[in-house]
Amino acid sequence: MPIPDIDHLVGLVARLPGLGPRSARRVVLALLRDPRGKLLPLARALESAAVSVRTCSSCGNLDVEDPCHICRDPARAKDVICVVEGVNDLWALERAGAHRGVYLVLGGVLSALRGVGPADLNVGPLFERLREGAVKEVILALGATVDGATTMYWLQEKIGPYRVEVTRVAQGVPMGGTLDVLDDGTLAAALSARRPV
Amino acid sequence: MPIPDIDHLVGLVARLPGLGPRSARRVVLALLRDPRGKLLPLARALESAAVSVRTCSSCGNLDVEDPCHICRDPARAKDVICVVEGVNDLWALERAGAHRGVYLVLGGVLSALRGVGPADLNVGPLFERLREGAVKEVILALGATVDGATTMYWLQEKIGPYRVEVTRVAQGVPMGGTLDVLDDGTLAAALSARRPV
Numbered sequence: 001m002p003i004p005d006i007d008h009l010v011g012l013v014a015r016l017p018g019l020g021p022r023s024a025r026r027v028v029l030a031l032l033r034d035p036r037g038k039l040l041p042l043a044r045a046l047e048s049a050a051v052s053v054r055t056c057s058s059c060g061n062l063d064v065e066d067p068c069h070i071c072r073d074p075a076r077a078k079d080v081i082c083v084v085e086g087v088n089d090l091w092a093l094e095r096a097g098a099h100r101g102v103y104l105v106l107g108g109v110l111s112a113l114r115g116v117g118p119a120d121l122n123v124g125p126l127f128e129r130l131r132e133g134a135v136k137e138v139i140l141a142l143g144a145t146v147d148g149a150t151t152m153y154w155l156q157e158k159i160g161p162y163r164v165e166v167t168r169v170a171q172g173v174p175m176g177g178t179l180d181v182l183d184d185g186t187l188a189a190a191l192s193a194r195r196p197v
Numbered sequence: 198m199p200i201p202d203i204d205h206l207v208g209l210v211a212r213l214p215g216l217g218p219r220s221a222r223r224v225v226l227a228l229l230r231d232p233r234g235k236l237l238p239l240a241r242a243l244e245s246a247a248v249s250v251r252t253c254s255s256c257g258n259l260d261v262e263d264p265c266h267i268c269r270d271p272a273r274a275k276d277v278i279c280v281v282e283g284v285n286d287l288w289a290l291e292r293a294g295a296h297r298g299v300y301l302v303l304g305g306v307l308s309a310l311r312g313v314g315p316a317d318l319n320v321g322p323l324f325e326r327l328r329e330g331a332v333k334e335v336i337l338a339l340g341a342t343v344d345g346a347t348t349m350y351w352l353q354e355k356i357g358p359y360r361v362e363v364t365r366v367a368q369g370v371p372m373g374g375t376l377d378v379l380d381d382g383t384l385a386a387a388l389s390a391r392r393p394v
Contacts, residue, residue, distance in 0.1 A: 046240035
C-alpha cells in the first residue's frame with residue numbers, strides 16, 4: 001500500500017514495544033475506521049501528554065507537575081524512600097498500594113554489558129536527602145537480576161556512611177524477573193516482608 | 198496513578214485491538230520516555246492521517262485521495278473486480294501482489310447473528326459498474342466462513358443477470374479463517390487457482 005501517510009503511521013506504531021508490522025496494521029486500521037471517535041482523541045491525548053508530562057526533579061517519576069503528586073502528598077512519609085529501576089516499577093508498586101513513603105526512580109541499573117555506570121543513574125536526589133539527614137529508611141526494590149543485585153550492593157555501600165536503615169524487598173520476586181510484571185499480591189507481600197540488608 | 202493525562206492516554210491505547218491495560222501502560226511509558234523522538238511524531242502522524250485519509254467512493258479502500266491510487270492506476274484492469282470484506286483483506290492481497298485488477302470493499306459480510314443485511318454492504322459501486330457493462334469478471338475473495346459463503350452465494354445470485362464471469366478464490370483459505378492472517382504464498386495460490394462458481 002504505497003500510501004505515505006498510512007505507511008508512515010504503521011511504521012511508527014510497529015516500533016512500539018510489544019507490537020510488530022501485523023498488529024500495527026490492525027491498530028492503524030481500527031483507528032482509520034473511526035477517525036472522529038478513536039483517531040483524533042488519541043492524537044490529541046498524545047499531543048497533550050507530550051506538552052504536559054514532565055519528570056519529577058525530586059524522584060524521577062513522570063507527572064504533569066514537578067514535584068510529582070507523590071512527592072507533594074503530605075500524607076506520604078518523606079523519610080522512607082523506595083528505590084526502583086523505572087517508572088513502570090513505581091506504577092506497579094502504586095497499583096499494589098503497598099508503599100506509603102516516597103520513591104526514587106534510578107532510570108536503570110548498573111550494567112557492565114550495556115555500559116551503564118553510576119553516573120548514568122538518577123541518584124543525586126537520594127544522596128542530597130541523605131546529606132540533609134531527612135531519611136529514616138531506604139528500601140531497595142530492584143529486580144532479582146544480576147544487574148539489580150549489583151546495583152543494590154553498590155547502593156548499600158554508598159548509603160552505609162549515612163547510618164540509615166537500608167532494607168530490600170523480600171525474596172519473592174522470582175529469580176531473573178522484573179518488578180512490573182508481578183501481581184499486586186506478590187508485590188505487597190515482598191514489600192511488607194522486607195529485611196535489613 | 199491519578200495523573201489524568203497519562204490515565205486517559207493509557208485508557209485510549211488499551212482499547213485498541215490486541216492491546217490491554219498492561220501492554221497499554223508499556224506502550225505509553227515508552228512514548229513518554231522519548232517525547233520528541235516518539236510521542237510527538239506519532240501524535241502528528243495520527244492527526245495528519247485523520248485529516249487526509251478518506252474512503253474511496255468507487256471501491257471503499259482507504260487512501261489520501263478519492264478515487265484511491267488503485268482505482269486511478271491506468272495499469273490496473275478496471276474490468277476485473279475483486280470483492281473483499283474489509284480494507285485489511287485488500288491490503289493483504291496487495292502485499293501478495295496477486296491481483297492486477299481493482300477491488301470492491303464490502304465493509305462486512307451478511308450476518309443474521311450480527312444483523313448485517315444487504316443494505317449494510319457497500320455494493321452500490323459494483324452494480325453501477327455492472328449496469329454500465331464495464332465488467333468482465335467478478336472475483337469473490339471472502340473468507341471461508343459461514344457468513345462469507347452466504348455473502349458469496351447472495352452476490353453470485355445478484356450478479357447472475359449481468360452475464361459476467363463470477364469466480365471465487367480457491368479453497369486454500371482454511372475453513373473458518375479470515376483472509377488477512379494468511380501468508381502471501383497461500384493468498385497468491387488461492388487467487389490464481391480461482392474457479393467459476
